[in-house]
Amino acid sequence: MGGGGTMTRTFGAYGGRYVPETLIPALEELESAWRGLAGDDGFHAELDELLATYAGRPTPLTRVERFAPGTRMYLKREDLLHTGAHKLNNALGQAVVARRLGKRRIVAETGAGQHGVATATVCARFGLDCVVYMGSEDIRRQAPNVARMKLLGARVEPVEFGTRTLKEATSEAIRDWIANVDTTYYLIGSCVGPAPYPELVRELQRVIGREAREQVLAAEERLPDAVVACVGGGSNAIGIFSEFVGDEGVRLIGVEAAGAASLGTGRAGVLHGARSSLLADEDGQILDAHSISAGLDYPGVGPEHAQLRDEGRAEYVTATDEDALAAFHRLCATEGIVPALESSHALARAAELAGQLVLVCLSGRGDKDLAEVLAR
C-alpha cells in the first residue's frame, strides 16, 4: 500500500473538501489516522490477511481468446472476489480503519448494490451496525442485492427523492453522517467525496493493479498496450490505473456509460464534497445521469480521473447501453463468464483494440443484473 504519507487534498484543480463545517473535524481525524496507518505494519498485516483468507485474493488473470479473437485480451477477475466485485477491497480496508477509530456504526451509499453488499458483509464479519442508503429506483433494479444486504444484517434505507439513484443515496448517507458524526463512520464506495476519501479508496483498490501488473508480466513478459476499465465513480479504474500511470507506453482507457459521461461531456462543478468533472448545467446544478447499469448511473466521478484526463494521461470514452448489453451476452456465450453490466462497458470498448495486448478490469459479476438483462 502506498499509504497516506504523501496524502494530498487536491488533484490539480479538483478534489478538496466542500462539506459543511460539522464534518471537517471528522475528515481531519480520518486523514490523520490514515496517515498514521501508512507505516503501521500491524494494519497492513491485518488487511493482507483478510484479503487473502476472507476475500480470496489474489484474483486470477484470465485470457479470453474466444471473446476477443485477434486481440490478446486478459481479464482481471475481480468478479471472483468474495461478494462478486472489487468493492470488497475498499470495504474491508475502510472497516479496519473504522474499527481503529473506534466507530461502531457504519453508513454507506449504494447504486448497483455491490458496495452495499460489500459493506454489509464486512459489518457482519466485524459485528458493526450497518445502514445502507439506496435509491428506490435502484432497489427496484437490483432486488437480489437488496435481499443480500438484509440477510447480512444491514438496514437498507430507501431514498425516495430526486432521481432515486446513487446521487441521492450518497447525499442521504452524508446527511446521516452529519447527524451522527460522533458515533458513525462513513464508508464511501468510490474514489469520490471530500479528501481524504479519493486517495484512501485509490490506495485500497490499488491491489487490483499491483496484482494485475505482476500477472500480465508473468504471462506475456511485457506490459500491456492498454488497460481498460469502466468508470462510474471510478474506483476499479483508479485501482488498476495507478500501477500503470508511470508506464508511459501503456494507454489507460476509462469507459463511461454514454448517458453518464461525467468526464466525456461534463464540466467542472462541486458535488458530494469534491470539485470534479460533473454532469452539470451552466449554473452548477447537477444533471441526471442515465445508464442501464446502476453502478455507472452517477453524474460525478473521482477527482483524480478529472486530473488524469486534463493531463492527457488517461483517455475516457463511452459505451451505450446497447454496446454494454452486446458485450455482456458475448462474454457469457464465448467464455462462460457472466460480467456485471458495469464491466461490460469496458469489455465493449476493449474488444475493438485489435492486435493489441489488452488488460481489462472485470470489476464484478453479473448475477445481480440478470433480471434487468432478461427483461430487455
Place this chain on the structure above:
Amino acid sequence: MKTLVVYLMAMPDTPRLVEAAVDAGADIVEFGFPFSDPLADGPVIRRAGERALAAGMRTARCLECLAETRALVDVPLVPMTYASLLDAYGYERFEQEAKEAGATSLIVVDLPADSHRELRRIQLVAPTSTDERLRLAADTTDGWLYLVTVTGTTGVRPELAPTLAPLAERVRAITDARLYAGFGIATPAHARAAAGLVDGVVVGSRAVEAAEAGVDELHALVRSLRGALDAAAPVA
C-alpha cells in the same frame, strides 16, 4: 436587543414575502439560492429548493429577485447557497453581482473557513468544531458568526439542541463577534431559549413552510418570534 434572522428560498414571489417578514420584525433575511444537491439541508428546504429550480430560479434569476427585494426593504439581505453555484458563475463575479443586487455578505454552506479564503463571507461553526477552527472562523467571518446548533441538517426539531449552550460558551470565550444560532430553531419557545445564549436566531425551515402557506402565515410566525425575542431581552 436580539436579532431575528429569517431564511426564505428565492422564488418569484419572495420579494413581497421578505417585505412581510421585515414588517413583522425580521432584522436580517437570508436569501436561499437553490442547489440541486443541498447536503446540509433537511426535507423542507430541500423540497423548497426543488420547487425553486422547477420555477426557473437559476443564479441570474435569483440575483434579479434579490435586487427586486432590495428595492422594497432596508434590512441586510444575505444570499445563502452552495459552492457549486459560485464555481459555475465565478466566485468573484458572484460576489460582485450579489453586492450590486444589494446583498450584504454571503453564506456558502459547504465552503469551510479554510478554503477560498479570498471570498468574504459569514462563517459557520458547529458543535464539532475544534477551538482552533472556531478561532479561524471568528477571525475570518464577515460580520456575525453563524452557530449551527446541532450535528445535523436544517429542519424543525422538538427541542432546542443541548449542544448550543456549550458551543456558545466556547465561541464567546474567543470572540466579540455577534453570534446567531440556527438549524432546528422554529418556535417562539426555541427562540426564547436560544436568546439566553446568543445574540440572535436564524429561523429557516419553519419560515419556508410558513411562506409556502402565504404572506399572512409568514407574517404571523415572524411576529410571534419577534415577540418571544423581545420578551427574552426587552428593549431598554
